[in-house]
Amino acid sequence: AKMERYTAVEIKHGRVAMIATIGYVMPEVFRFPGCEDFANGLGALSSIPFEGWVQLVGFVGFHEVFVKPRAGGMGNYDFGFGTELIDGISDEELERRQTVERNNGRLAMIGIMGLMVQDGMYGNPIQSLKVNGFWGPPVDFIIKDISMCVGPGPVPLCATKRAGSRIARTALRAEPPKMSPAVPF
Numbered sequence: 005a006k007m008e009r010y011t012a013v014e015i016k017h018g019r020v021a022m023i024a025t026i027g028y029v030m031p032e033v034f035r036f037p038g039c040e041d042f043a044n045g046l047g048a049l050s051s052i053p054f055e056g057w058v059q060l061v062g063f064v065g066f067h068e069v070f071v072k073p074r075a076g077g078m079g080n081y082d083f084g085f086g087t088e089l090i091d092g093i094s095d096e097e098l099e100r101r102q103t104v105e106r107n108n109g110r111l112a113m114i115g116i117m118g119l120m121v122q123d124g125m126y127g128n129p130i131q132s133l134k135v136n137g138f139w140g141p142p143v144d145f146i147i148k149d150i151s152m153c154v155g156p157g158p159v160p161l162c163a164t165k166r167a168g169s170r171i172a173r174t175a176l177r178a179e180p181p182k183m184s185p186a187v188p189f
Contacts (some may be wrong), residue, residue, distance in 0.1 A: 018109015024116045032130050045123040045130070 031044035043051040052060075089097055122129040 015106060015109060018106060018112060021112035021116045022109060025119070027114045028116065028119050029130055040183070045128045046120060047123075112157070 028045060031042075035042075040047055041051070070176065093101075119129055126132065
């Protein structure tokens with residue numbers, strides 16, 4: 005009974021984490037009318053008004069109290085949503101799909117924690133990708149100290165930002181060191 009409870013909790017947390025990960029990225033692409041001023045990521049915690057928190061707590065509380073697993077379902081995690089997608093499939097395929105869902109949920113739990121930690125330490129990671137590119141300013145100090153990347157002047161040759169380009173950073177291939185003509189081989 006305890007393992008069944010752990011399984012249900014893992015699946016539930018995985019589903020919430022998958023939705024949260026999408027919710028971290030989506031405000032950069034689309035916002036509902038009237039929500040343009042809300043911050044996203046951890047900044048949303050301080051920008052949601054009191055009425056919004058009441059709605060969130062009410063919705064989650066309603067779901068916890070009134071939405072129950074369906075009778076005759078596969079477990080405590082089966083609420084009957086999307087069950088038409090698994091009607092008529094083999095037991096092996098059902099097990100594969102459940103394994104895929106659990107693995108994706110585990111990955112999403114780690115992913116949302118990483119996004120939240122990065123947001124808390126350095127600012128919103130999605131906005132940082134748009135502004136600074138994949139490498140971003142926190143690792144510029146590493147790039148400038150690589151001997152193959154040091155170019156003429158203060159500008160590094162590896163992962164440089166080209167002026168007027170949509171691409172934030174471009175990794176360049178370093179030239180192999182040229183041999184002295186005095187070396188016989």
